Amino acid sequence: MLTALYVPANRPDRFAKAVAAGPDLVVFDLEDAVPVADKADARGWAVAWVAANARDRVEIRVNALTSPWIEDDLAAIRAVPEVRLRIPKVESAADVHAVLEKVPSARITALIESPLGLERAFEIATADPRVVAVALGEADLSSALGVDGPEGLVWARGRLVSASRAAGLGAPMMSVYPHVHDLDGLRRTSEEGRALGFVGRTAIHPRQLAPIVAAFTPTSAQVEAAEALLAAAEKAEVADGGVVVLPDGRMVDPAMIGRAREVTALLREIRSRSR
Numbered sequence: 089m090l091t092a093l094y095v096p097a098n099r100p101d102r103f104a105k106a107v108a109a110g111p112d113l114v115v116f117d118l119e120d121a122v123p124v125a126d127k128a129d130a131r132g133w134a135v136a137w138v139a140a141n142a143r144d145r146v147e148i149r150v151n152a153l154t155s156p157w158i159e160d161d162l163a164a165i166r167a168v169p170e171v172r173l174r175i176p177k178v179e180s181a182a183d184v185h186a187v188l189e190k191v192p193s194a195r196i197t198a199l200i201e202s203p204l205g206l207e208r209a210f211e212i213a214t215a216d217p218r219v220v221a222v223a224l225g226e227a228d229l230s231s232a233l234g235v236d237g238p239e240g241l242v243w244a245r246g247r248l249v250s251a252s253r254a255a256g257l258g259a260p261m262m263s264v265y266p267h268v269h270d271l272d273g274l275r276r277t278s279e280e281g282r283a284l285g286f287v288g289r290t291a292i293h294p295r296q297l298a299p300i301v302a303a304f305t306p307t308s309a310q311v312e313a314a315e316a317l318l319a320a321a322e323k324a325e326v327a328d329g330g331v332v333v334l335p336d337g338r339m340v341d342p343a344m345i346g347r348a349r350e351v352t353a354l355l356r357e358i359r360s361r362s363r
Contacts, residue, residue, distance in 0.1 A: 089113060090288035090304055090358070091297050092147070092261060096121035097130035103137050107145065109294035117149045118161060119176055127157050135164045138171060147197060149174035153183055162190040169193050176225060179205040181215035188216060200248065201225030202232050209248055213255035222252050223290070226263040238277060242284070249285035259287035268293045278303030287354065305358050306351045314348035321345055 093111035095102050097118045106114045116134040118127065138146050150161040150173060165171055170193050178184065178198040188194060196219045198212050205212065206229065213222045226241055235241060245262075252260040262281040265274040274296055278289055282304055289300045306314070317340055320332050331341045 089261065091300050092288070092290040093294065093297065094121065094149075094264070094290065094292050097134040097148075098122045098126040100133040100137065103133075106294070107141075109297060111145075111291065111294075111297055112288070113145055113147055113172075115147045115149050115174055115290065118157070119149050119151050127151070128160070131157075131161055131164050135168060139168045147172035147174050149176065149199075152177045153186065162187065165194070166191050170195065172197065172220070174223075175199060177201045177205070177228070178212055180208055181211050184212060184215035184219060188218060194218060195220045197221040197223060199223055199225045201228035203229075206244055206247060209251035210254055213251050213257055219255075219257070221257055221260060222248060222255075223260055224248055224263050227266075238280075245281065245284050245286070253285070259285055262286045262289040264290045264292050265296065266292065268296065271295070271299050275299045275303045301358065304354075306355050310351055311355055314351040317348045318345065318352065321348075 089112040091111040092113040092115050093106050093109060094115045094117050095106040097116045098121070103114075103116070116138065118130055118134060122130045134148055138148060148161075148165060148171060150165070151157040153175070154177070165173065171191070173187065173191065173194045174197045175183070175187055176199045178200060179202055184196060184198060187196065196216070198215075198219055198221070200206055200209055200212065200222060201224070209222060213219060224241070224244065226238070229244060230236070230241060233240070233244070248260055252258065262278065265277055267273055278300055281289065286304075288304055291297055291300060317338075321340055323332075331339050333339055
């Protein structure tokens with residue numbers, strides 16, 4: 089999964105358009121994008137749309153667990169089986185369990201937006217098998233940490249990647265880039281995230297989707313190197329133990345093969361999207 093696109097849940101006229109834009113996931117936002125006066129209507133529109141359409145490409149971001157709207161959110165969503173939920177401001181495994189008690193069939197993306205949540209990232213990621221992803225809420229986290237600009241979150245991003253990998257969830261997706269018209273900045277920061285171990289990113293406008301895919305697409309040099317490594321390893325049966333020396337002098341052992349397989353698998357996924 090490379091792209092996720094937020095759509096405000098109080099704008100039902102945009103729901104089908106968001107899906108048609110082609111993201112891997114559409115996130116119906118009941119939280120930050122929706123004014124208080126629209127919360128009830130937005131909830132009804134989002135849940136009705138998700139219930140009536142395919143659910144494998146959609147997710148609903150509910151309101152925070154401490155908000156006055158969360159109980160109504162979860163009660164309405166409970167009627168939709170196997171829905172994906174994006175839970176903001178998660179700070180513990182107990183927060184995850186509280187949601188799953190109300191919506192047992194849900195699959196959870198846990199948003200980590202506070203220093204406490206970041207300290208407990210691995211605990212949250214392993215709280216339950218129904219947690220399918222963790223992600224940072226960078227605006228709130230930056231404010232809570234007192235840092236300015238994305239460079240202040242490099243270590244936090246790395247910590248999330250480590251927690252996600254350690255929990256067996258794979259590489260996480262990056263948070264949104266808020267400057268909709270700055271596509272160069274989007275691509276540059278996405279490439280920085282790729283270097284940290286992220287794969288994919290959430291977006292707030294359809295025009296951001298193509299640059300995100302481009303930024304996370306392995307380069308031709310990376311693909312050639314991965315394919316050469318895998319071919320040499322297969323020929324030498326290094327996967328069963330031992331090492332092989334490539335023509336450029338690199339020594340390859342079984343521990344290096346996993347990354348090469350990830351690169352080639354990601355390229356296959358990207359190519360399949362364009363068919």
